Amino acid sequence: MIRTAYKSGITRASLSKRYLGNVSKLYYPEEVTGPVLVSENVPGPKTIELNKKLGEHFDNRATYFVTDYKNSLGNYISDCDGNKLLDVYAQISSIALGYNNPALIKTAQSEDMVNALVNRPALACFPSKEYGQILEEGILAAAPPGMTKVWTALSGSCANETAYKAALMYQASIKRGDNDFTAEELSSVMDNALPGTSDMVIMSFDKGFHGRLFGSLSTTRSKAIHKLDIPAFDWPKAPFPELKYPLSEFEAENRKEEERCLAEFERIIDQWPTQIAAFIVEPVQSEGGDNHASAFFFKGLREISKAKGVLMIVDEVQTGVGASGKFWAHEHWNLPTPPDMVTFSKKFQAAGFYFANPDLQPKQPFRQFNTWCGDPSKALLAKTIYQEVTHYGLVGRTAEIGDYVYGNLQSIFTKFPTQVKNLRGEKFGTFIAFEFNTANERNAFLVAARNKGLNIGGCGDQSVRMRPTLVFEREHADVFLQIVEDTLKQLYP
Structure with a gap:
């Protein structure tokens, strides 16, 4: 009709x-x-x-x-x-x-969609002439404050895993400086050994959920059934505040709990000196029980991590695209500086992560790479969703x-x-x-x-x-x- x-x-x-x-x-x-x-x-x-x-x-x-x-x-x-x-x-x-x-439906029936579906490109190698404009009018137009770049991916888990890779490669490049890869690095990495691999880690929070692939599963802490029998990285876990409700009746108790968690967060970083590449956190721990924390807590995470040289990844896979009353839920926090990366999927139908620092993009091609690197058909849907939401x-x-x-x-x-x-x-x-x-x-x-x-x-x-x-x-x-x-x-x- x-x-x-x-x-x-x-x-x-x-x-x-x-x-x-x-x-x-x-x-x-x-x-x-x-x-x-x-x-x-x-x-x-x-x-x-x-x-x-x-x-x-x-x-x-x-x-x-x-x-x-x-x-x-x-x-x-x-x-x-x-x-x-x-x-x-x-x-x-x-x-x-x-x-x-x-x-x-109108977008799905368009010539652009037909072209995207029947000629699905390996985007990193053969991007379509329309892809830049599709991103600019949709996914990039919706970028969180302070974000100017995007890496498109296939799912929420994939978005988080590629963000982890970006963080790990970024931190390694800082340590390496202007030096090239050594012969020992190039050789040892083929045996899954140091120094070619990395002993750096991604920190997550108790009861967090970030996906079910190998890296993302190592940061997922919501239910044991998700993780049983799967090899996992030895990565640290920080406590997430257990608040009392209604919030207005327990302000003092909740502030004390958030301060406790912030202190433990900082202690864990100090326990792993120069090893924590990034931490990942949801604005609301969705799969883990819809666990909330205040803007005070998230600002504290940002201040501590910034001072310690640890990157901040905000997982907006479930909270993003308007459901919280802001387009991105982390906008409720009014952070002094934006997160380093924000991952997305679900309501946008597309997936990926936003960032601003160009150094989060590896210097060499094919390091952050797969065949599809996202999907133009899903980017077209994301564009329409963004335009309808804003209109x-x-x-x-x-x-x-x-x-x-x-x-x-x-x-x-x-x-x-x-x-x-x-x-x-x-x-x-x-x-x-x-x-x-x-x-x-x-x-x-x-x-x-x-x-x-x-x-x-x-x-x-x-x-x-x-x-x-x-x-x-x-x-x-x-x-x-x-x-x-x-x-x-x-x-x-």
């Missing part, structure tokens, strides 16, 4: 003015107004049967339900039985503009909706004071979470909410996290809030 409007000559500006109060209705005039439940339970019988067949050839043990994406629209996801659920999980925070977004002011709208949801959840949870606790994410867009007393209680809530038409996900040991789209409006919030309350009443009559 929207695509017909484009073809009929109605301009984007007139569409925007007509639907300024509700961008979701602009995109999705036929979106359902609430969940549609066809089967007695979700997943339903058709989904269960399809998933059983899928399991014969594909590991489907993590499947929530088999999805009918053609029948999904806006903020509602459809399973293969025809159930339509309000989706506030959004492919683990990866859907920015809703399902079957008309602007993204409709979706970051500011997300901040407003987040305040509305947070305030109403506060009210609902007063009715369940012993069952639900630690609501967090105030003034942080829709990046909101809460938790139960046990994992079993949390899991029971997720299943019961799904059967009422709400798709929502967990994190950490016993937490529930919101990850809606950027076109999650007040009407969707009201449906969400009602299902949350109804589910809690069912579980705790």
Whole structure:
């Protein structure tokens, strides 16, 4: 319907003015107004049967339900039985503009997209004549403050691993100075030995999650099941603050906890003199339980690391692209100097890391390299996402909706004071979470909410996290809030 409007000559500006109060209705005039439940339970019988067949050839043990994406629209996801659920999980925070977004469909049907898909280039060797402009109008236009360069990658894990490589090569180049590689370095590295390899390390935080490849997995500390049986680097781990909620009631205690963690962070750096190339931190530890810290803590990390010559990598794979009420969540910190690198993926559909210092790009070609070095088709989608987000002011709208949801959840949870606790994410867009007393209680809530038409996900040991789209409006919030309350009443009559 929207695509017909484009073809009929109605301009984007007139569409925007007509639907300024509700961008979701602009995109999705036929979106359902609430969940549609066809089967007695979700997943339903058709989904269960399809998933059983899928399991014969594909590991489907993590499947929530088999999805009918053609029948999904806006903020509602459809399973293969025809159930339509309000989706506030959004492919683990990866859907920015809703399902079957008309602007993204228009991009997908463009000649530029056809060219990018059927002639996928090895970008470092054969970049297309359009790639520079695609980056400038999309990924680079969205760059965090102080960032002017980007390395494009394939996934969030890949973005983090290439950032690690950049940090390690940068620190080695400082030690080496103007000297060339030695014969011993060139020989020993082929045996995976020093001095050609490195004894430098990447530091991460307890309960952090940065991916599942070998380097990123060595910095992931969220769940043991992620890491079991996989060889790991002997890299250090720093404590992340365990704050008490609500934050306004525990300011003194939380400041003391953050000061303790900062002191330990500095102590660990001093324990590994000249060996810590960089540290990586999430603005909110998402997979690890939606763990927050204050701007004071992150400013402290920046000041200490800057003084010690340790690079700062901010992992914005899950927090980036508007969900926090800022385009990049680390903008909430107002750092005195920008991070050295910021990694991204998920809601941008593309991946990579931003930086400013040209020395983070190795002097020799082919050191930071793979066949694809990203994907022009995903960069085209990122460009459209950025342009739609900025055109409709979706970051500011997300901040407003987040305040509305947070305030109403506060009210609902007063009715369940012993069952639900630690609501967090105030003034942080829709990046909101809460938790139960046990994992079993949390899991029971997720299943019961799904059967009422709400798709929502967990994190950490016993937490529930919101990850809606950027076109999650007040009407969707009201449906969400009602299902949350109804589910809690069912579980705790």
